[in-house]
Amino acid sequence: MRALFPGSFDPVTPGHQDVLRRAAALFGEVVVCVMLNPSKSGRFPVAERLDRLRAAADGLSNVTVDSYTGGLLVDYCRRAGIGVVVRGVRGVADLDYEMPMARMNHELAGVETFFIPADPALAHVSSTLVTGQGASPR
Numbered sequence: 001m002r003a004l005f006p007g008s009f010d011p012v013t014p015g016h017q018d019v020l021r022r023a024a025a026l027f028g029e030v031v032v033c034v035m036l037n038p039s040k041s042g043r044f045p046v047a048e049r050l051d052r053l054r055a056a057a058d059g060l061s062n063v064t065v066d067s068y069t070g071g072l073l074v075d076y077c078r079r080a081g082i083g084v085v086v087r088g089v090r091g092v093a094d095l096d097y098e099m100p101m102a103r104m105n106h107e108l109a110g111v112e113t114f115f116i117p118a119d120p121a122l123a124h125v126s127s128t129l130v131t132g133q134g135a136s137p138r
Helices: 014-026 046-056 073-080 092-109 127-131
Strands: 002-007 029-036 063-069 084-089 112-117
Touching: 002 014, 002 073, 014 029, 014 046, 014 084, 014 112, 029 046, 029 073, 046 063, 073 092, 084 092, 092 112
Parallel strands: 002 029, 002 084, 029 063, 084 112
Antiparallel strands: none
16 A cells, blocks of 8 residues: 655654654555645755655665645645555644544545654654744644
């Protein structure tokens, strides 16, 4: 089964790497995808994020790296034939943020969401803390 691990990955954190490794052990193929919103600017260039994801996937033969601009996540899933989205969750706040999107992805396209709880040793790390930018649940 193919799974999609989407995110901004701005930057890639040890938590992302942990979720990616764990997802790769569970699914036949994992596509880790930098999802880009044209109305937002990232701190790190997309090419750098993709390179860091490739480095994080080193040794994981069933992982591919991609990027996607515009459109809904379910549009990418339909186009790529992916039926599962993988999301890492650090705690209740992340789950509260992710659940409405998981319900909508299922309603729109039958895409399931598979939640992987964060490693407790990494749960305190977020991209927002790493970059020092404004508060965000992701």
